[in-house]
Amino acid sequence: MASSSSSGLTFKLHPLVIVNISDHYIRIKSQLQHSETPDSSSANGGGPSTAADLRVFGCLIGVQCGRTVEIFNSFELVYDSSSHSLDRAYLEKKQELYKKVFPKFYILGWYSTGNDADESDMQIHKSLMNINENPVYLVLNPTINHSQKDLPITIYESELHVIDGIPQSILVRSNYTIETVEAERISIDHVAHLKPSDGGSAGTQLAAHLTGIHSAIKMLNSRIRVLHQYLMAVQRGDMPLDNSLLRQVSSLLRRLPVIDSEKFRDDFLMEFNDTLLITYLAMFTNCSSIMNEVVDKFSTAFDKHT
C-alpha cells in the first residue's frame, strides 16, 4: 500500500459513522462471546471463531460534491466468508431502504474493523466499483489503547500504480477531517459527558455552557504550547528545521487578528446590543410580574370588598 493519496479528494467524516461502526463491532463481539456454538455468529458469515478474529463489514453512505466526499452515515452488511465477498442482494435491498429515507445519500464505500487494510480487502473493494467508481474504504481499529491520541481510523482510496511493470490497483491512505453539524455536535457532547436531559438550574446550564468553551480553549492552548515547544527546540537546535511547518506557523500568526474590519465591528456590536436589549426587556417583564404580585397581595391583605 502507498503512503498517501494523490487524488486531491477531501474526506469529511461524521461522528455518527464512527459510533455506528463501534456499535456494530461491540454488538457482534458480545454475541460471539455469549454464544456456545460457532454457528450462532451468522451475522458475520460465521467466520470468526473468537472475538479476537472478529471483523465486521458495512457500507458508507453520504454525499460527494465536487472534490469533497462527506460520509454521513453507514449501515451493516452481510459478509460471506466462503467467497470473501459481501452479500450483494442484501446490499441492494438495504440501499433501496435507505434511499427512501435519505434520498440524497449515495453509497460512497465500505468499512471494516481491524488493525490495517488487508490484501484480501482489495477483492471486496473492487466488487463495489460497479456501484461507485472510486469507493472509499474505512478501517477502524477496535483495540482500546489509552496511550493513543489520534482516532484509530484510516481511510483508503484505490489508485492505479504500475508495480514491476504491471498496472495494479492498490489501496492508499487518505487524510480526513471530522465534520459535525451543530445538532450532532451537541448530542455527541451530551453522551460523551453524559449530561442529564433535564434543564437544571440556570447556574447548572451556565456552568455546562462555560465548561464546554473552557475545554475547547484549553485544547487550543495545549496545541499552541506544542507548537511553541517545537519552535523553541528548533531554535536550540534540538530538532531539525522543517521549512514547511515554519511557513504554516508564520501564516497562522499573520492571520491574527482574525477579523478586524469595520463591518465586523458593526455586526458584532449589533448582536451585542440586541442581546442586551432582550435581557433588558426580560428584566422589565420580570419586574412587571413582581409588581403585579405585590399589587395582588396588597389587594388581598387590604381588600375592602370581602
Place this chain on the structure above:
Amino acid sequence: TDAIYFYDEAGQAQVQQEKPWANDPHFFHKVRISALALLKMVAHARSGGTIEIMGVMQGKIDGDTFIVMDAYALPVEGTETRVNAQADAYEYMVDYSQTNKQTGRLENLVGWYHSHPGYGCWLSGIDVSTQMLNQQYQDPFFALVIDPTRTVSAGKVDIGAFRTYRQGYKPPDEPLSEYQTIPLNKIEDFGVHCKQYYSLDITYFKSSLDCHLLDLLWNKYWVNTLSSNPLLGSRDYVSGQISDLAEKLEQAENQMAHLRLGSFLMPSHRKKDEESQLTKITRDSSKIAVEQVHGLMSQVIKDSLFNSVCP
C-alpha cells in the same frame, strides 16, 4: 459495560409472556438510550428542518426500564397531521426488520420517536391517540419526542419520553414535571391532553469502545465547539419565541383588564390563574434572555481570543 449489548432472546420472550405492565398503567419508569440511538435520532430530527419526522426504536425490556439499542428513520413526515402516521410505513418496517435480523440486530421494536421542531417535548392529541393505539396493540411501547430547534438553541438535547394511560384511567396527582415553554398556538392541545400521559426518566449509556472513541473524537471536534455560533444559528427561532411571548403578554394583559372590571364578581381563584400566566411569561422571557446571553458570551470570548492579538 458491554454486557448490555447482548440480546437475550429467551429472557425477552419470557418477559413478553409474563407482561408485568398489563396490570399496572404506571409500570415503566425509565428509559436508557444508547449513544448510537440518540445520535441517529437527533441527526434525523435536525435533518427534517421544520417538518415533523418520525422513526422507530429497537431495544429490550429490563424490569421497569426500556433499553433503546438502536433507532431507524421511517419514510413518513408530518406526524401531527394524522393519527398513527407510521401506518404508512408498515411495509418499510417489515423489510427493515428482516434485513436487520440478517446482520444480528435481533431486538424488537420498543417505541417510536418523532420531532416537535421548536415547540417542545410533549404529546399532542394526535400523539396521544397514536401512542394509545401502540400500547393497545404493540405493548411494551413508548413514545419519544425530540425538539431539534431547541436542542441547537439551548446547546443541550431537548428530549422527552412518555407512556400514555389507558382510556378511562384516572392517574394519581403527580408532581409537576419540569416547566417548558409552549407556544400560544399549541397551549390548548398541550393542556387538554397533559394528564393522559406521564414522562419517563431518560438516561444514556455507551460501550467501552464508544467511550474510547468519543474521548479521541474530542481531539477533533473541539474546533467545532469553538467555532459554533448559536446566536446566528437560531435567529428565526428566537424571533418566533419573542413574537409568541408578546402575544402571551397581550393575552395576560387582556385577562388582567377583565379581572379589574369584574373583580367584584370574579371568585378569587381567577386571580391565581392570571398570576401564574405572568409568572410563566416571565420564565419564558428569562429563558430567551439566558440563551442569548450564553451565545453572546461565546462570541465575546472568541473575539477577545482571536481579535485582540497584535502581531
Place this chain on the structure above:
Amino acid sequence: KGSKKYTAVDKWNRQLNSLYIAIASRVC
C-alpha cells in the same frame, strides 16, 4: 436583515408598555 427579530422585539416592548399601564392602573 434581522427585521423579523426587531419586529418581534418591538411587539414585546409595546406589550410590556401596555402591561405596565394596566398594572399601574391597578395600583391607583
